[in-house]
Amino acid sequence: MQLTQLEYLIAVEKYGSISRAAREMYTSQSSISTSIKTLEKELGVELLRRGPKGVQITAEGQYILDNAKIIDKHISNIRTVQKEMDGKVRGSITVGGLGTCCMHILGNTAIYLKNRYPDIQVSLKGFNPNQLVQEFTEDSIDMGLMQVNQFNEKYLRAKAEYEQISCRELLKTHLVVAVNPQHPLYGRKKVTLEEIMPYEISTGFVRAENLVYWSLFNKMKELGYSQPITCLGDMVVSRLYAIKRNCIQLVPLISLELTNWLFSIPLSPIEIDQRYDLKFLLVYREETMDQIQELFVKELESYIKPYREAE
Numbered sequence: 001m002q003l004t005q006l007e008y009l010i011a012v013e014k015y016g017s018i019s020r021a022a023r024e025m026y027t028s029q030s031s032i033s034t035s036i037k038t039l040e041k042e043l044g045v046e047l048l049r050r051g052p053k054g055v056q057i058t059a060e061g062q063y064i065l066d067n068a069k070i071i072d073k074h075i076s077n078i079r080t081v082q083k084e085m086d087g088k089v090r091g092s093i094t095v096g097g098l099g100t101c102c103m104h105i106l107g108n109t110a111i112y113l114k115n116r117y118p119d120i121q122v123s124l125k126g127f128n129p130n131q132l133v134q135e136f137t138e139d140s141i142d143m144g145l146m147q148v149n150q151f152n153e154k155y156l157r158a159k160a161e162y163e164q165i166s167c168r169e170l171l172k173t174h175l176v177v178a179v180n181p182q183h184p185l186y187g188r189k190k191v192t193l194e195e196i197m198p199y200e201i202s203t204g205f206v207r208a209e210n211l212v213y214w215s216l217f218n219k220m221k222e223l224g225y226s227q228p229i230t231c232l233g234d235m236v237v238s239r240l241y242a243i244k245r246n247c248i249q250l251v252p253l254i255s256l257e258l259t260n261w262l263f264s265i266p267l268s269p270i271e272i273d274q275r276y277d278l279k280f281l282l283v284y285r286e287e288t289m290d291q292i293q294e295l296f297v298k299e300l301e302s303y304i305k306p307y308r309e310a311e
Contacts, residue, residue, distance in 0.1 A: 101252060178268065197224070202250070
């Protein structure tokens with residue numbers, strides 16, 4: 001048995017066909033077919049069932065494949081550790097982020113990682129949690145960072161668990177009212193919903209109906225709130241709008257702490273008497289976690305540590 005045989009089997013399962021696996025691995029279809037047939041003969045079992053619609057992994061093949069992935073992961077880690085000791089860690093990682101705050105966290109993590117390991121290639125992309133499974137099955141991302149709230153966390157965790165995608169809580173935060181120094185509420189430590197009702201509100205969400213705001217806005221409407229709610233789809237744009245219009249920005253506390261230093265006019269956070277919690281979850285596949293991904297997570301946790309402690 002050779003490592004190349006296991007790598008070919010993993011590639012066929014990953015790309016869905018021998019032809020695509022051959023293209024991705026820069027080899028010929030016959031090389032992959034012959035290699036896997038030789039492995040089947042050595043093991044005495046059929047690994048792939050070949051038919052007019054392509055190849056399918058057999059039950060015995062799935063067992064071999066699962067173990068092959070474990071071996072491949074350990075080999076990859078050994079190679080990475082050796083390169084790390086030589087100061088030449090190489091590899092690539094694609095990380096998905098949901099929203100401006102997640103992308104800000106991931107962007108800074110990428111900077112710190114590149115400073116330590118300049119030969120690691122990092123790609124960031126936005127992703128939709130409703131397409132979480134598709135992102136992983138199509139190899140669009142290696143891991144992701146997403147913001148959840150008390151309304152959708154249970155559903156998203158269950159969906160991920162069903163598809164064998166792991167979720168790890170990295171950070172907790174909550175909504176606050178943010179105002180500039182000219183706003184009438186500036187200097188307050190806490191406000192009630194009734195006290196923010198006279199003022200215009202801006203948010204970085206696409207629409208006011210996002211679940212974490214839904215309960216809050218419904219409550220305010222019950223109390224007679226009639227001011228406009230401006231949803232700008234971007235946290236930074238919402239911040240600029242709040243400064244120019246001298247209105248309230250509803251924003252996660254961590255978002256404010258991460259970006260306040262970027263602006264000449266910082267916004268001051270004010271607690272709301274009713275708490276609306278948010279969490280940041282790291283999503284990944286345990287069986288495909290390699291050394292490069294572990295290094296990224298290490299830098300990520302180091303970057304958010306001060307904010308985790310503050311929260």
